[in-house]
Structures are given as structure tokens and as C-alpha cells.
Amino acid sequence: MIHRNAPLTPTGRLRLARCIVDDGWPLRRAAERFQVSHTTAARWAGRYQLHGQAGMEDRSSRPHHQPHRTSxxxxxxxxxxxxxxxxxxxxxxxxxxxxxxxxxxxxxxxxxxxxxxTDRATGEPVRRYERARPGELVHIDVKKLGRIPDGGGHKALGRAAGRKNRNSTGYAYLHTALDDHTRLTYTENLPDEKAATCADFLTRATAWFAQCGVTVERVLTDNAWSYSKNTWRQTCRDLGIQPRWTRPWRPQTNGKVERFHRTLLDEWAYHRPYSSDAERQAAFPDWLDWYNYHRPHTGISGHTPASRVTNLSGQHS
Known part of the structure; x- marks a missing residue:
């Protein structure tokens, strides 16, 4: 690579060499004309004689002989x-x-x-993919999240006080549908992950995407019991959606929604101490709105998910 203060580029080297070799200029006169030393001028003239124009390009600085190189x-x-x-x-x-x-x-x-x-299971380079248009594939998954007791958990009160305040608050089941191309996301907090609950969520998610101008064509889920029941298959048929499932023990296939859930935990669920589960849930709609419409997404070159849906960002206020 040519450094910024180099007096000669490959084009300049070629002109210098042609002056010496083709036009018969004296070496020192050519060196003075191009503001380089006479040894530099001799080097490029010699390479031009041996290799022609191709010899004017930079060469690797690696030595020809490396006696101490690892065997x-x-x-x-x-x-x-x-x-x-x-x-x-x-x-x-x-x-x-x-x-x-x-x-x-x-x-x-x-x-x-x-x-x-690399892929942890095979050691092969990760093969990344992205669907060509919105709605071609929607990833769906459920994140199980412990509820916060009233008064706060250990993050707000400390470990000792948090254990005393702990009670059987149960779990929140965050159902998420994420579009593969745009990363536009729809999430609901539901009481369980039963087959009927998952099927009803798909119906509402499909309607929400339709309002955004996205027609869902396929959905990809893992092999959980709820997604293998006839309830799920029938709902997909009623909505005109093709169901797809990941390979067993291969959550990487559904990695986009898995990665969203990690972002969700870092930037919303565990972002700050909450005094109750209701307080945390109240903060979720604003966070999801920010994720879809304002947060730069590194997976799509810093754009927002909404910017990849035709006219959606312009309709949002």
C-alpha cells in the first residue's frame, strides 16, 4: 500500500521508468525530474525492463527466505x-x-x-442469510422471564433483601414475531406458551404486520410442543402462511429472534432496577417503539427496522 507521502504512484513510476528506458534519459536527470533518489530511479527502471508495466505495482514486504519460520x-x-x-x-x-x-x-x-x-456445533464459518423482501419469513419464539415482586427484586433491594421479598410471582411469556428482512418486531406479554395461546398470538401478529404493509408468507419456529400441534398448523393454513421449523438442537437457525431477545433483556428487562413487574411492563411499549422506529440496527447497516418497510417510517409519528 502506498503511504500518503510517497513521491511516486504506480503511474508516476511508469513515467519515470519510460523516461529512462524508452527515452534514454540519464539516471540522475530523471531522478531529479521526479524528485526521487537515483537509487529509487534505478530500481523502477530495472523492474520496468524485467516485468514491464506490471512491475510498477507494490510488492509484499515479506522476505524471500525465512529460516526461523514455524515448520x-x-x-x-x-x-x-x-x-x-x-x-x-x-x-x-x-x-x-x-x-x-x-x-x-x-x-x-x-x-x-x-x-x-464460526458455528459452535460444526466449527464451520457461519453462513448468514437475509430474505429478499419483507414478510417472506417471520421468526417466532417465546422468552420466559421471571416477574418482579412488588417492592422490587434483588436488583433494586440487593441480594439479601431481594430474597426476603421474593414470592411466587411466576413468569412472563414474551411471544415475539420478527421479520427476517426488516427486523421489524411485534411482541406480546402472555400468561403461558400453550398451543392455543401461540396460535392466537400468530393471528394478532399477522394482523399487525398487515397494518404495517407486510404480508406474512412463512413463519419459522423451533420444535416446541406448542408449534407442532394441529392448532398451530391449522391457524397457519387459515392465514395462508407456510409453517417452517428449525432442525432439532439448532437454535442458531432462529438466531435473529434469539438475538432480539438478548437485546430485549439488556436494554429493557435488566436495563435498570424496577420496583414492580407492572412498572417494567409499562416501560415496554416505548422501548419496542424505539427499537422499531429509532434504534440503529447493526445487522442492517445501522438503519432502523421501520426504514426497510415501504413508507412505514413516514407514517409513524
Whole structure:
């Protein structure tokens, strides 16, 4: 890469070399004309004679001979351990008796991505996808969330006082429908996750998306009992929706709604201490409105979910 103060670009190098080789300029005269040393001028003239115009491009600074480079056998062992045990440079370095930086360079040299970018089950690079249009696929899942007792839980009162105030408050079941293309989200707090409750939620979610100008074509859920019952299948047929299910033990397939639930916990449910569950639930509509219409979403290049739905952001006030 050419640094910002370099006197010659590839085009300038070519002009310099042609002046010397093709036009017969003296070396020192050409060097003075292009404001470089005579050794630099000689270098580019020599490369032009050997390689032509292609020789004017930058070369790698890697040395031709590296006597202290890690042997191929050690590199193969590091790559084998990475693929077999799925561990990072620090642990690889300890097992192979190398520096962690050396292990990292070996992984980079062999094109192995960071562990965060690989699938935990297979070790293969994560294959990300996004549907082409709104409504083509809607992810649905339920997040089970412990209710807050009146007076506050341990986050508001501390561990000791929180245990004394703890009672059988039960759980809130947050049912979420998230559009794959836009990340537009509809969530309800319901008392359970039974088949009839899930089916009724799908009906209301489909109507809400329709109000936003999105026609739901397919829904993707996990293999929970509620989503495998005839109640769910019949509701999908009545709404003209194709049901889809993830592979067993593969929650990554439904990762977009799983990631939304993590955001929901970080930015709403556990964002601050609440004195009661009613207080927390009262704050939810404003947070969800902010998520859909105002919060930049890193998964869609910093845009808001509503901005990906035709005219929706303009209709919102």
C-alpha cells in the first residue's frame, strides 16, 4: 500500500521508468525530474525492463527466505487441533509450545476465521442469510422471564433483601414475531406458551404486520410442543402462511429472534432496577417503539427496522 507521502504512484513510476528506458534519459536527470533518489530511479527502471508495466505495482514486504519460520509440521498440527477441538490461539499456543501471536498468524495464514465467526456445533464459518423482501419469513419464539415482586427484586433491594421479598410471582411469556428482512418486531406479554395461546398470538401478529404493509408468507419456529400441534398448523393454513421449523438442537437457525431477545433483556428487562413487574411492563411499549422506529440496527447497516418497510417510517409519528 502506498503511504500518503510517497513521491511516486504506480503511474508516476511508469513515467519515470519510460523516461529512462524508452527515452534514454540519464539516471540522475530523471531522478531529479521526479524528485526521487537515483537509487529509487534505478530500481523502477530495472523492474520496468524485467516485468514491464506490471512491475510498477507494490510488492509484499515479506522476505524471500525465512529460516526461523514455524515448520510446516507444527503448522499442520496447530490447524488440526483448531479444527478438532475448536480452541483459540491462546490454548493452541499452550498445547503446541508456541507464542500466542505465532498461533494466531498460523490460523490467519491458513484462512481459519475467529471462533466468534464460526458455528459452535460444526466449527464451520457461519453462513448468514437475509430474505429478499419483507414478510417472506417471520421468526417466532417465546422468552420466559421471571416477574418482579412488588417492592422490587434483588436488583433494586440487593441480594439479601431481594430474597426476603421474593414470592411466587411466576413468569412472563414474551411471544415475539420478527421479520427476517426488516427486523421489524411485534411482541406480546402472555400468561403461558400453550398451543392455543401461540396460535392466537400468530393471528394478532399477522394482523399487525398487515397494518404495517407486510404480508406474512412463512413463519419459522423451533420444535416446541406448542408449534407442532394441529392448532398451530391449522391457524397457519387459515392465514395462508407456510409453517417452517428449525432442525432439532439448532437454535442458531432462529438466531435473529434469539438475538432480539438478548437485546430485549439488556436494554429493557435488566436495563435498570424496577420496583414492580407492572412498572417494567409499562416501560415496554416505548422501548419496542424505539427499537422499531429509532434504534440503529447493526445487522442492517445501522438503519432502523421501520426504514426497510415501504413508507412505514413516514407514517409513524
Amino acid at each position: 510446516a509440521a507444527v503448522e499442520d498440527e496447530v490447524v488440526r487441533m483448531r479444527r478438532e477441538h475448536r480452541i483459540g490461539p491462546l490454548r493452541l499456543a499452550a498445547r503446541a509450545d508456541l507464542a500466542a501471536s505465532t498461533a494466531h498468524r498460523i490460523l490467519t495464514r491458513h484462512g481459519l476465521p475467529p471462533l466468534a465467526a
